[in-house]
Amino acid sequence: MSQQLEEMKNAVLEGDEVLASRLAHYALQNHLDMKQVMDEGFLRGIQEAGVLYEQGEYYLPDLVCSADAMKCALEILDAEIKKPTSGVASKGKVVLASVQGDVHDIGKIIVGAMLTASGYEVTDLGPDVPNDLVIERAVEIHADLIGLSALLTTTMEEQRNIVNRLKEWGIREKYKLIVGGAPVTHQWASGIGADGYSDDAVGAVALVDGLIE
């Protein structure tokens, strides 16, 4: 078991999606303890990747690869993890979108990968998502948090529009809402009534951790 757990950790650490998937299947087929698989296997990999990133040995692409390997394992283990008996708790459900009219989404993709790796269930709606669709999907999946990305000054207004739309529908308080993108600032975020802002993906995870406790 300890050897398999070490391999799980390394698969995530090295960003090996194929190996992470194979080990996740192995865990299912052999009815391994899910809490142990997560805490001593896959999660250790993403945690070590985070440490290497902080130390400057891992760059953003390394971290994204680790996050995506983690995501592959999580997708396979999803049903098992969600069983109350698994002992593994989801940290929360997040809906991400680049706002309507904005086709840029590389930053949001990175944030999504980081949040997934950190244990959140992320639904990424992609770029140029109509405002109402963002809200409808958040309602549909019972999201805890909505994250909105905008690269352009002309599209960042949609972040405000979605906040206002949530208020119109009387459901603003049901969701934490964070915003990001090049023209976005703390000042903007607070001005439109968002709950938070981060200027990079690692900070976004810390932000979400703080908002969903």
Next chain:
Amino acid sequence: MNMTGNVLSQGEMDSVHRQSIKILEEVGVQFPDEGVLSMLEKKGAVIDWEKKTARISESMVTNALATAPKEFTLGGRNPEHDFALPSTYSALNLDGTGVYALDPATGDKRYGVLQDIGNAAKVFEAIPLGKVLWPPIVASDCPGGTRNLMGAAISMIHCSKHLQDEVKHVEEIPFLLGMLKAILGSEQAIRDRKIYSVTYCTVAPLMHDRDMMLANMELTKLHVPILVYPMPACGSTGPASLYSNVALANAEALSAIVLFQAATPGTPLIFGTAQGVIHRKTGLFLEGAPETVLQGVAMAQMGKRYGLPVTIAGCLTDAKEPGMQAVLEKVLTTLPLTLAKTDVIQGIGLLESSMTLSLEQILIDAEIGELCQRMGEGIEVSPEKDFYADVAQVGQGGHFLKQPSTRSGFRSSEYYNPSLLDRETYDQWCNLGSPNMFSQASDKVRNILNAEPSCPLPLDTEIAIREIMEEMRHKG
């Protein structure tokens, strides 16, 4: 001879071209509009209707390059500022779509407003090398859908040089044409004088934005010049090697050239790029990095290879405030482009990866541009500069101060006279209040903003433009 600098050999340029053609032929480019795809199919493209992509052949590229004009003039509102392309020198432009401004009174960073754009236009008017004005930031105090055009309008009022901007949607065009007609009188004059051009950014990797694409195609009917401006970043929206990222950017540029020449053959196009690299840790787009300007030089060479005028993002910095890092990076990202004989270097006046406008920085960057220009002019070895007779006359141990050629030579263009650099003695510098470049620039900015405009619009024209601005503001 002039000082020149390149990063690609002839063979390496051929390799970049071949890789770009391979990308266009085998990977293809997304054009998310059925009408556009049909048009490209008739020109020979292979269409994937589901993915909305077109695979473009080398012959399509060759045909498009053949119909793109190799020479044209970007008109100024004031004809004295007409700017002929290709240029014999590297002109300067601001960089558009920034977000913030350093407040001229307090120096504090805040969201940019319309008045900042007007002020920038006034300062830009005073720069000799400044020939093309892209409103540098987006006015946060204007309604969302009008911000581009409001910036263009206030720039037309306060600057008489050529104006360049983005048009993001066809709905903006009637307002734009209304303003241009107010200045020029007719659509024919818009076509003839070319006082306005558009910046067209492809979306990396290998995509076109539908609204912007259709709007720019509409403008080709008036032969409005278009700057094609790809922006892939190594490792995020582009491959991690500089060579392949150049090939990708080149492929995107060529796809835009094919698009606009298919829409209206003969549309004047400027070949450009604002590609770069990301910070490997944070993912931030880095503008002041050597790897960014190296790619810019490569693209300048590719544009020249295709016989097109060239605009490249340069004079850039990632510094958050004016100072040593800003100047270091801006020189680093200007000189190589000057030496590569780039027609327009685009990026002066902005800090923080082109996010933040500083009026003082416009003047500091203009000085950098002038100094780099002087470097590029090199050393003239000619009969006119052969002063052997002076050497023979002065002989050993004398001096050249009184030679007629010294007095005239010092007044020639061989010597650049900087406007912001300190070249005083120490005591003189102290007596002047120990000025630095920034304080000198601040004084000049203040003088420019307080001065009467050098080339104001006729009052009725300004009123007409302000009425269009009000109409836009009303419609939101």
